[in-house]
Amino acid sequence: xxxxxEVRAKGEKxxxxxxxxxxxxxxxxxxxxxxxxxxxYGNAPWCAVANQGGGDVVWDCQYQTMQQCAPSIVGGNRGxxxxxxxxxxxxxxxxxxxxxxxxxxxxx
Numbered sequence: 001x002x003x004x005x006e007v008r009a010k011g012e013k014x015x016x017x018x019x020x021x022x023x024x025x026x027x028x029x030x031x032x033x034x035x036x037x038x039x040x041y042g043n044a045p046w047c048a049v050a051n052q053g054g055g056d057v058v059w060d061c062q063y064q065t066m067q068q069c070a071p072s073i074v075g076g077n078r079g080x081x082x083x084x085x086x087x088x089x090x091x092x093x094x095x096x097x098x099x100x101x102x103x104x105x106x107x108x
Contacts, residue, residue: 001087
């Protein structure tokens with residue numbers, strides 16, 4: 001029978017092997033997984049994001065307001081309304097967000 005140090009070193013080597021094998025397996029699985037397919041169309045501030053199943057998502061970006069978007073989602077699609085992350089407003093257009101109160105610097 002080996003000393004405590006030999007047994008501990010042997011256990012640490014086994015644990016290191018287990019961790020490395022697990023990490024390699026996880027890396028292989030992650031690289032092999034297909035990414036979800038996303039389709040997008042339209043250039044408006046709001047999108048109806050619908051889950052088509054199997055990881056497929058459709059971004060229907062043709063809505064100017066959230067109120068215009070909501071009926072397409074409530075109508076049975078599995079999804080939600082979201083701000084279009086790729087929206088490019090026409091030049092000279094008003095910003096999407098306005099401050100409700102003007103900025104007032106802190107006075108001491």
